[in-house]
Amino acid sequence: MRTTLPVIIAFLSGFAMIFLFFLSPEYSSINGVELEPEILSWVTIVGGFTLLLGVVSIVRVNYTAVKRRKEGWGYKVATLVSIFAMAVPAIIPSSMSSLFGTGPGSIYDWLFNNLDAPMMSTMFAMLAFYIASAAFRAFRARTAEATLLLITAVIVMLWRIPMGEIVLSGIHENIPNLINTYIMNGANMAVQRGIIIGAALGAAAMALRIMLGIERTYMGK
Amino acid sequence: MSAGMIIAYILIIIAGGILLYMAFRTGDRRYIYFAVAFYVVFPVLVHLPLPTSISPEARQLYDAVDGLPDSSTVMLTFDYYPSTLAETEPMSRAALHHLFKKDCRVLTMTTIPLGGPSIAERVTREVAEKYGKVYGKDFVNLGYKANYVAVLKGMGSSIETIYPTDNSGTPLSEIPMMKDIKNYEGIDFIIAVADNAIIDYWISIVNSQYGVPVGTGVTAVMAPRYFAYIGAGQMTGMLGGMKGAAEYELLVNEAGTATKGMTAQSLVHLFIIVSVAVGNVIHFMERRGRRRRIGV
Amino acid sequence: MRLTITAIVTALVILTAVFAFAQDAPAETSDGNIFRVDRINALVFMLIFSIVILTYTRWARQGKELFLRKISGLDQLEEAVGRATEMGRPVLFIPGINEIDEIETLAGLSILGRVARVTARYDTPLLVPVRYPMVLAAGQEVVEQAYIEEGRPDAYNKDIVRYVAGEQFAFTATVNGMMVRQRPATNIYMGAFYAESLLLAETGNAAGSIQIAGTAQPAQLPFFIAACDYTLMGEELYAASAYLSREPLLLGGLKGQDWMKVLIIAAIALGIALSTFNSGEWFLALFRNV
Numbered sequence: 001m002r003t004t005l006p007v008i009i010a011f012l013s014g015f016a017m018i019f020l021f022f023l024s025p026e027y028s029s030i031n032g033v034e035l036e037p038e039i040l041s042w043v044t045i046v047g048g049f050t051l052l053l054g055v056v057s058i059v060r061v062n063y064t065a066v067k068r069r070k071e072g073w074g075y076k077v078a079t080l081v082s083i084f085a086m087a088v089p090a091i092i093p094s095s096m097s098s099l100f101g102t103g104p105g106s107i108y109d110w111l112f113n114n115l116d117a118p119m120m121s122t123m124f125a126m127l128a129f130y131i132a133s134a135a136f137r138a139f140r141a142r143t144a145e146a147t148l149l150l151i152t153a154v155i156v157m158l159w160r161i162p163m164g165e166i167v168l169s170g171i172h173e174n175i176p177n178l179i180n181t182y183i184m185n186g187a188n189m190a191v192q193r194g195i196i197i198g199a200a201l202g203a204a205a206m207a208l209r210i211m212l213g214i215e216r217t218y219m220g221k
Numbered sequence: 222m223s224a225g226m227i228i229a230y231i232l233i234i235i236a237g238g239i240l241l242y243m244a245f246r247t248g249d250r251r252y253i254y255f256a257v258a259f260y261v262v263f264p265v266l267v268h269l270p271l272p273t274s275i276s277p278e279a280r281q282l283y284d285a286v287d288g289l290p291d292s293s294t295v296m297l298t299f300d301y302y303p304s305t306l307a308e309t310e311p312m313s314r315a316a317l318h319h320l321f322k323k324d325c326r327v328l329t330m331t332t333i334p335l336g337g338p339s340i341a342e343r344v345t346r347e348v349a350e351k352y353g354k355v356y357g358k359d360f361v362n363l364g365y366k367a368n369y370v371a372v373l374k375g376m377g378s379s380i381e382t383i384y385p386t387d388n389s390g391t392p393l394s395e396i397p398m399m400k401d402i403k404n405y406e407g408i409d410f411i412i413a414v415a416d417n418a419i420i421d422y423w424i425s426i427v428n429s430q431y432g433v434p435v436g437t438g439v440t441a442v443m444a445p446r447y448f449a450y451i452g453a454g455q456m457t458g459m460l461g462g463m464k465g466a467a468e469y470e471l472l473v474n475e476a477g478t479a480t481k482g483m484t485a486q487s488l489v490h491l492f493i494i495v496s497v498a499v500g501n502v503i504h505f506m507e508r509r510g511r512r513r514r515i516g517v
Numbered sequence: 518m519r520l521t522i523t524a525i526v527t528a529l530v531i532l533t534a535v536f537a538f539a540q541d542a543p544a545e546t547s548d549g550n551i552f553r554v555d556r557i558n559a560l561v562f563m564l565i566f567s568i569v570i571l572t573y574t575r576w577a578r579q580g581k582e583l584f585l586r587k588i589s590g591l592d593q594l595e596e597a598v599g600r601a602t603e604m605g606r607p608v609l610f611i612p613g614i615n616e617i618d619e620i621e622t623l624a625g626l627s628i629l630g631r632v633a634r635v636t637a638r639y640d641t642p643l644l645v646p647v648r649y650p651m652v653l654a655a656g657q658e659v660v661e662q663a664y665i666e667e668g669r670p671d672a673y674n675k676d677i678v679r680y681v682a683g684e685q686f687a688f689t690a691t692v693n694g695m696m697v698r699q700r701p702a703t704n705i706y707m708g709a710f711y712a713e714s715l716l717l718a719e720t721g722n723a724a725g726s727i728q729i730a731g732t733a734q735p736a737q738l739p740f741f742i743a744a745c746d747y748t749l750m751g752e753e754l755y756a757a758s759a760y761l762s763r764e765p766l767l768l769g770g771l772k773g774q775d776w777m778k779v780l781i782i783a784a785i786a787l788g789i790a791l792s793t794f795n796s797g798e799w800f801l802a803l804f805r806n807v
Contacts, residue, residue: 024551034378051650054683061676071698128257129254129257130715134740134743136500161486180276203621208567302685417711418711
């Protein structure tokens with residue numbers, strides 16, 4: 001029963017969504033309630049409840065590390081303080097004070113705009129540094145394929161910047177257009193389509209296996 | 222080119238050369254990081270303008286929006302996190318300039334809970350102010366609603382069911398602009414600016430199932446994936462990364478942060494190309510040296 | 518099989534009931550069709566797909582030999598875990614950064630089950646940071662089951678799978694911190710990854726870890742290829758659980774998938790030929806609105 005019930009639920013949920021996909025919109029509602037968005041909002045509600053699991057997990061792991069004074073426990077203290085500093089004022093209803101809740105002018109909003117957002121941007125900006133070091137280290141013309149990849153990458157990198165356009169147009173004015181036509185809209189598009197079709201088929205096959213209970217490895221079976 | 226600019230470029234080349242030499246000599250990747258930081262910061266301090274050309278995809282989006290009758294209704298989405306603001310916000314700004322210049326009515330929304338609604342509010346109001354546009358009459362911010370698939374599908378039947386109120390809690394029924402915008406039939410064009418795979422849903426749900434033309438603005442790393450949709454006619458134009466944003470800024474004649482960022486992007490790209498080239502030359506020289514030693 | 522039939526029958530009964538209620542819908546808005554006729558092509562495609570997959574699954578169960586090409590990244594999994602064991606350092610596994618409703622995440626969890634068995638067998642520490650609570654619950658279940666099946670329930674600890682942050686870059690920063698401080702010998706990335714792919718893989722590379730990645734996100738593949746030792750591309754990720762388990766039921770699905778690909782290639786070739794001679798309109802119409 002421990003695996004039978006989840007498999008049945010998985011099958012019914014999947015089958016219901018497929019069935020609704022083929023049903024005319026006029027017939028896919030009961031008493032004015034559209035079934036498809038309704039089912040999808042159940043997913044959101046269930047997801048909301050599981051957030052508690054996440055909070056319990058993060059607090060337990062970090063609290064244990066602090067209690068045992070594990071290496072780097074200072075960072076764990078910062079994590080715990082940040083969790084409660086963001087969560088507590090956001091949970092208190094804004095009717096008590098405009099500092100609470102998540103609206104404009106609240107503590108949550110201030111922390112988000114002045115701490116969270118710049119930190120997110122900083123992490124994303126680090127990509128530029130990592131791309132540079134990965135390219136510097138890994139882009140070697142070891143084989144014919146790697147050479148082709150290298151040349152294409154250099155051409156596309158040049159094509160995407162004004163300075164590169166000046167260089168490429170200097171060789172021949174049509175080169176930027178040729179890159180767009182043959183590399184981006186030609187080779188790139190064909191490869192992307194191939195990968196997308198293959199991955200979509202793989203995902204559909206996996207979904208079918210999950211729905212029919214053939215694939216249960218994600219449940220630990 | 223002025224004497225100052227020539228000196229600036231000479232400085233750029235010397236600094237890059239030294240850092241690259243140190244990186245190869247020591248094998249320490251932090252020299253590369255330092256070079257990237259230098260090339261990003263330097264053009265901020267010293268103004269070095271560069272000419273930008275227009276890609277066919279950006280031109281297609283511009284032409285599609287420009288071809289809309291005046292006073293059309295356009296939905297502009299802010300489906301991005303604060304982390305990608307540098308690439309995406311200039312796209313939204315340029316699009317708003319274009320739309321307000323054409324007197325289009327603008328409906329904004331987001332599928333991103335963290336920051337999405339406040340970015341949409343801030344950017345739209347700032348641009349609207351310049352054109353004297355009035356909230357509720359010329360533009361409306363629907364804000365955020367959870368579960369994007371349900372939101373995108375649901376707006377096909379009724380926007381009011383999904384968004385009973387706008388971002389600030391005013392019922393849609395009390396907003397004049399929303400009187401004749403009930404679902405996608407009231408929307409002439411959608412510009413989806415995003416930093417995530419939500420674009421696939423705007424295409425597969427909104428364009429394919431409801432027939433609304435969708436143009437997009439995406440981050441540079443996402444752009445190659447979406448050429449396939451343009452080729453298939455499911456996407457009407459695309460802005461790819463900061464370059465795409467700069468192209469749109471140029472088209473609407475509103476130079477902004479993307480146009481300024483082009484110099485930094487050019488320098489970093491060129492530095493990467495040079496370091497890859499130098500790395501390969503050294504790699505070949507080492508390989509040849511090894512072969513000689515073992516007598517191949 | 519009995520389970521499948523029971524599930525199908527139950528579904529049909531429930532959906533018939535739902536359908537009966539739905540008949541109360543206002544008739545004046547209906548164009549007379551209960552089902553969407555414009556999606557009939559999708560239905561046909563889905564039926565062909567299901568039949569092909571199920572037929573191959575059936576053949577596989579009857580013992581028919583099915584050839585599977587070599588996937589280096591998966592062959593190296595056990596060896597990579599073995600390396601961590603020898604070095605006495607942990608294995609880091611990330612099942613992507615998407616929700617549990619993404620098939621890529623489920624594929625990642627399937628592979629996690631296999632990896633957890635090996636870590637349980639060799640008593641190697643395993644770290645599984647996740648971004649969503651639902652993935653946390655599923656991941657804990659998968660790892661616990663693997664430890665039980667390997668006869669090591671005592672070695673299982675609930676904190677092997679841990680929730681670290683819901684925000685993409687906060688998650689990345691935490692995992693990068695784990696890589697730098699705990700220095701895992703092996704990093705395995707299997708699932709949906711976005712902008713953080715290179716941030717993770719490059720940090721792992723700098724920390725000297727062996728790295729195996731797998732994703733169906735085409736935009737992230739170049740980054741993983743540049744910074745990881747082995748990379749599974751696209752559908753290889755979905756094939757992983759079948760490949761690793763060699764279970765005939767799962768292998769059959771893979772074979773069916775290949776045949777569907779052959780069908781699609783044939784359709785593309787036919788479409789190109791017909792369009793070239795300006796007579797492909799009827800053929801194109803078959804694929805509209807899917």
